[in-house]
Amino acid sequence: MPPVHDAAQTGFSRQAQTYTQGRPTYPVALSSWLQQTLMIDRQTRVIDLGAGTGKFTRLLQPLTDRLIAVEPIDAMRQEFAKSVPGIEVLAGTAQAMPLSAASADVVLCAQAFHWFADAQALAQIHRVLTPGGRLGLVWNVRDESVDWVAAITRIITPYEGDTPRFHTGQWRDAFDGSGFTAPEPTSFDHTHVGSAETVIMDRFLSVSFIASLPPAEKAEVTQQLRELIQTHPALRGQASIAFPYQTQAYLCHRLG
Secondary structure, X not given: OOOOOHHHHHHHHHOHHHHHHHOOOOOOHHHHHHHHOOOOOXXXXXXXXXXXXXXXXXXHOOOOOEEEEEOOOHHHHHHHHHHOOOOEXXXXXXXXXXOOOOOEEXXXXXXXXXXXXXXXXXXXXXXXXXXXXXXXXXXXXXXOOOHXXXXXXXXXXXXXXXXXXXXXXXXXXXXXXXXXXXXXXXXXXXXXXXXXXXXXXXXXXXXXXXXXXXXXXXXXXXXXHHHHHHHOOOXXXXXXXXXXXXXXXXXXXXXX
């Protein structure tokens, strides 16, 4: 398989279980978008590309009987097998999917497309889709209008380096009009409710470039996050926290 970015390979391998615990699910309204906008029904052939531990796959599972996942990282596939038994998960990357041409009606990438947003990946997605096929891109995006959410971003951003990220918008550069229509956006409000340990500590210690840090730097991030939880009025002493997100969903149609 083509190489996976070091931050993803190292970070997600180390923190696959924490990723499962700490990452938010998806809003209920997204199921309607998948059915109405991406036109998924029980017979639709769907590929969950970059499926990770299966968080998004579980949302897709009730919608279609013809679902396959693709994930390059061994540790994530192992967690996937525990979380989504009965769904086939293949070892592969976006640039080298082990699937035949025109084998899917829909390809979906949740929390993943920014990792492989290049011409080679889009050519592969184009190859496995049937004429008239659909590509869906989904991200849960932190609502940084909330001050303590913005504070978390300030804590982790210095460690980002060259890690591909949704917020840079660079993933859009892959769409040059030749293989797919421009991404059509839809947005949903979403909230991840749970303990601070789950929605903040597990969530952000499983961020690829944080999980891959040397121990001393990771300990510094851990300390800063715990200090925020212990001192911010909206977080201090709270048994349950509602972490605000915007779920951004995009539709692209296969051309040709």
